[in-house]
Amino acid sequence: MKVIILLIITLLIFTNALTDAPNAIATLVGTKVMKFKKAAKLSAVFNLIGIIIMSFVNFSVASCVSTMVNLNDGSSGYIVLISAIISVILFALIALIFGIPTSETHALVAGLTGSAIAIYGIGGVNFHEWKPIIIGLVWSIFGTFIVSICITKILKNFMKKITDRNIRKAQIISTCGMSFMHGAQDGQKFIGLLIIFICLLRKIEIPNIVNPLDYVEIIIFCAIVMAIGCSFGGKKIVENIGTDMATLNIQEGLLSDITTVTTLLIASLTRITSKYYTC
Secondary structure, eight states: OHHHHHHHHHHHHHHHHHHTGGGGGHHHHHTTSSOHHHHHHHHHHHHHHHHHHHHHHOOHHHHHHHTSBOOOSTHHHHHHHHHHHHHHHHHHHHHHHHTOOOOHHHHHHHHHHHHHHHHHOGGGBOGGGHHHHHHHHHIIIIIHHHHHHHHHHHHHHHHTTSOHHHHHHHHHHHHHHHHHHHIIIIIHHHHHHHHHHHHHHHTOOOOSSOOGGGGHHHHHHHHHHHHHHHHHOOHHHHHIIIIIIOOOOHHHHHHHHHHHHHHHHHHHHTTOOOOOOOO
């Protein structure tokens, strides 16, 4: 059962990279600055870098996920974990089939909470950890919307003075930043999930303060799996966001990427469990 759980967690990380990470390259592909396959490989590299570097800069997102439920009693803890993971994978695969951008992050939070309540009741959930999650939901949409307006007003006149060639180069850089921040945010969420699994495996309590140096192997493992998933991309999702949802020129694409990177960076540094949306 333990091996099966590890395999399912690995599949979850992989499906997240397939269905969520494509958001990072949607504007780059949509504005025809880079072909899909090349953009997907570029995104994979910076997702990997983002997971590793941010884990040693600020590990608070992983800590939040790993401590939001109480799973310290052996077999019941495994049941909660596997139930939550299977529900998220099904959710992600359905979204992939229909080309729907999703947040496996908040699906994971909901899955863990629902499974914990089913086994332990309300007492199995640490509701104080929900604060950054709820803030993240609001921040992901309204925070990004507000920051987008502000950044656009500040930069729109400046952008007119830059050549299209330089804007295209800047958009590649901003896409690297978005991929980096996707790894920094979503990578840590799955690292938190793996920490829960390891603590159950070792039959120890999950520490209130999680030290990344104690989980270096987990961080590297998660980074590699997510990078592999990103390299395959999610072409249908990229088309839905980058082409069908809105038609952006290269200036608008760059502004969208800068906004998203800014809001995600703020979220990561302030312990907000967020989700990025291109805007």
